[in-house]
Amino acid sequence: MLDTKQLSEIGFRWVTDNTELLTPYGQELARRPHFYKAEEADALRTEQDNMRELMRAVLANGDEVNALMRLLMPVKDIRRSISALAERTLTEVELFEVKRFLLQLELMAPQLKKLGTKLGGVSITAMPKALDLIDPDGTRSPSFYVSDRLSKRLSAIRAERRKVDEEMRRSGGSEELSIVRTRLAAEEEEENARVRTELCEKLAAYREELLENAASIGRLDFxxxxxxxxIKYGAVIPEVGARTLAFEGMTNPRIAEALADKGRRFVPVSLELTRGAVVITGANMGGKSVAIKTLALNAMLAMCGFAVFAERAELPVLDDIFLLSEDREDAMSGLSSFGGEMKAFDGMLRATEDKNTVLVLLDEFARGTNPHEGAALVRAAARLFNARSNAYSVIATHFDGVAKLARRHYQVAGLRNADQESLKAQMKSGSADALARFMDYGLYPVSPDEEPPRDAVTIIRALGVSDEFTKLIDIL
Amino acid sequence: MFYELIGGVKTLSVIGMCKNAGKTTVLNSLISECESMGEVLGLTSIGRDGERSDLVTNTKKPEIFVREGAVIATAEGLLREGDISREVLEATGLPTPMGEIVIVRARSAGYVQLGGASITEHQKLLRDELFSFGCDRVLIDGAISRKSLGTPTLADGVILSSGASYDPDVAVNAEDTAFIARLFSLPVYGGEGAGSRSRVAAVSEGEVHEAESVNELLPVIKGGAQALIFRGAFTDSTAKELLNTGKLLKDTLIVAEDASRLLLRGAGFEKLMRFTKGFEVLKGTRLIAVTVNPFSAYGSHYSGAEFKDRVADALERAGVRAPVMDVKNA
Structure with a gap:
């Protein structure tokens, strides 16, 4: 499973942060997105159906959706008060919140119907009987006052109190009247509390229904x-439960946004995986890591019931997703980066052993050791995943001799197709942005015999690294 | 006693120089007068640091008395300290050490305990909420703290209350009270550069030069500036910085945002007044009255008439026109 740092690194956090949620219930669901397990496939499908219905409503019925959103906005989290109903007497402010919630339901329930959507697991229902308890006068005003109607004694105390206040105002007050006034105020407070206790006991019968409404509001909002x-980003609902794992025209909005700030564009990525090892090779700075992160993001989104940032997507039900990259949370835990990576790899192998279907992503695996052994480790990993029938794996590497083991081989074109003459001319400027103009970030399926391109020296030059260094490179 | 003085003042703040300045007496008098005229009043206070410990050590009953109909913004935890029948109108979500601030309507006469917001933005929000619940006028229980003079950005009128508890020496008290009164009475600047957003702006020959420090503006100041406009706190060290420029400022107006941003002592202020063309503020407030309470909580009472006369005299010398009233008449 991806850790917090990885979720943020692949752009998952960006997606939840940019999902506009109007209620505390919806915000809570987005804070801890649920990874649907294989046995929850039906629930995931329901969530996807709900999103489809709502996307249709937004496009066809925008004004009604906006009206519903205006009703969602002022909703507060009152679950603590609801839960307390059976245990203690709520304060006037808590009862005020409960009443307001009941009033909100009265408006929300019919407004949701107007959308004409069929939403699974979302049932927002008005609760007029509960509202009658808390508002026996039927004023339906958004304030809360313990009504005289709830207690004859309360009503009598208040009437007497009013008389005394009147008398005090007329006469300018006296010691005696003050004492009576204080006594009446105390009696009212006591009776008020008793009435509230009684009211809470009656409202307790509606606890489940209140909580279910709150949960439904959260699910609707989310x-x-x-x-x-x-709709805003042209994301699509993926087909989960397919026989293949394929994403066409994937993007990563977090990275796309960062690129747009520099006036650059995200080049969409397409990948089709088979069980076993799929290998991505390519130049440094060519976007291998971006491709891995983008796949991790969209696979994670799909399994958490989000739309995916792609033109088309299908994938089997995944039991788990693993990503091994430099962005691990344990990267600073005291082991060398190589040691940490190997421990994490081992942990992942053991954890995925008896799972049904997993997606494993390795970004520049074994980069921390010498190229000779490093390449051997990556080849071993490829063999291992080829042998395991439960794993879809993607290995991004620039080591030699790995791709020939791959079930499928993708390559980042990099500088391969760049016009060498104009590239040389541009090299004089020595900026990463200039280099980016010549870089082909597209990911292309190639034959497993294709070796990784050798662009390191070209890239170093294009970056304007000092001649003192580059002229000493002995493979030129 | 106050009613004819507060015409046109929609939001009125009562500010005490110290505890036991008689602020509550003044507030109750205002409440009673306004309510007798049929006004719906909104009430809140400026939250203070350490308010909670005050309440623990000082177990006195709340003393602010309202009639049925008043609207009160206060911390939820303070509702039980009062004894009105309450209708809860709003839970604002604004936090205080004593719970969130709620807005209630008094459904009977009774005592209330006020505990409001301590952040200016929140205070404005509460004031606006009170008006939205139909209040004709909002009264704010204010306080002077070391940090700020409180409410000028919030209120359009101020009553300043001083009492013998402030200082055993009646002369010191009168001077300090007159100084604060003077800050509340500063004229409103109407020249150019009022819209500047930088820490300091110099207006010279119709041009506005904005900068983050006085030093940066020295070339402009040397050429003769009509006004120097300050955003944010204006402290003794700001004053010192200005005085260091020597006689360059004798034709320059010094402008602060409002009286609440003036956190300098009387001496520094006086010096600046002598070395410059004068002091003005971007947002003014109306000083309605100064009230005096000759009784001290610490035992060293003043003679009543002497205190009042001394304050009146100090105000006159400071050029402040405002009536001085003894709270026992309030």
Missing amino acids: ALGKARLA
Whole structure:
């Protein structure tokens, strides 16, 4: 499973942060997205259906959706008060919040119907009987006052109190009247508390229904937020449960945004995996890591019930997703980076052993050791995943001799197709941005015999690294 | 006693120079007068640091008394300290050490304990909420702290209350009170550069030069500036920085945002007044009155008439026109 740092690094956090949520219930769902397990495939499908329905509603029925959103915005988290209903007497402010919630339900339930959507697991229902308890006068005003109607004694105390206040105002007050006033105020407070206790006991019968409404609001809010984000970015609902794992025209909005700031464009990535090892080779700076992160992001989004940033996507139900890269949370734990990577790899192997279907992504595996042994380690990993029938794996590497073991081989074109003459001319400027203009970030399927391109020296030159160094490179 | 003085003042703040300055007496008097005229009042206070410990050590009953209909913004934890019948109108979500600030309507007469927001933005929000619940006028229980003079950005009128508890020496008290009163009475600057957003801006020959420090503006100041406009706190060290420029500022107006940003002592202020063309503020407030309480909580009472006369005299010398009233008449 991906750790917090990786979730942020691949852009998953970006997606949840950019999902606009209107209620604390929806925000909570987005804070801890749920990875649907194989046995929850039906629930995932329901969530996807809900998003489809809501995407349709947003596009066809925008005004009604906006009206619903306006009703969602002021919703507060009152679950603690609801849960407390059976245990203690709520304060007037808590009862105010409960009443407001009940009033919100009265408006929300019919508004949701207007969208004409069929949403699984989302049932927002008005609760007029509970509202009658808390608002026996039927004013339906958004304030809360313990009604006279709830207690004859309360009503009598208040009437007497009013008389005394009137008397005090007329006469300018006296010691005696003050004492009576204080006594009446205390009696009212006591009776008020008793009435509230009684009210809470009656409301306790509606606890489950209140909590279910709160949960439904959360699910609606979350699905609507995801649907709106999908429309905004042209994301699609993936087909989960397919026989193949294929993403066409994938993007990574977090990286795309960073590139756009520099006036550059994200080049969409397409990948089709088979069980066993798929290898990506390519130049330094050519976007291998970006491809791995983008796949990790979209696979994770798919399994957490989000739309994916791709033109088309299908994948089997994955039990787990692993990513081994420099961005691990344990990267600073005291082991050398090589030692840490190997321990993490070992942990991943053991954890995936008896899973049904897993996706394993290795970014520049074994980069921390010498190229001779490093290449051997990566080849071993490729053999291992070829032998395991439960794993889809992608290995990004620039070591030699790995691709020939791959079930499928993708390559980042890099500088291969760049016009060498104009590249040389540009090299004088020596900036990474100039280099980026010549770099082909596209990912192409190639034959397993194709060796990784040798662009390191070209890239060093294009970056304008000092001649004092480059003229000493002895393979020129 | 106050009603004819507060016409046109929608938001009125009562600010005490110290504890036991008689602020509560003034507030109650205002409440009673306004309510007798049929006004719906909104009430809140400026939250203070350490308010909670005050309440623990000082177990006195709340003393602010309202009639049915008043709207009160206070911390939820303070509702039980009062004894009105309450209708909860809003839970604002604004936090205080005593719980979130809620807005309630008094459904009976009774005592209330006020505990409001300590952040200016929140205070403005509460004031606006109170008006949105139909209040004709909002009264704010204010306080002077070491950090700030409180409410000028919030209120359009101020009553300043001083009492013998401030200092055993009646002369010191009168001077300090007059100084604060003077800050509240500074004229409003109407020249150019009022919209500047930098720490300091110099206006010279119709041009506005903005900068982050006085030093950066020295070339402009040397050429003769009509005004120097300061954003944010104006402290003794700001004053010192200005005085270091020597006689360059004798034709320059010094402008601060509002009186609450003036955190300098009387001496520094006086010096600046002599070395410059004068002091003005971007947002003014109206000083309605100064009230005096000759009784000290610490035992060293003043003679009533003497205190009042001394304050009146100090105000006159400071050029502040505002009535001085003894709280026992309030």
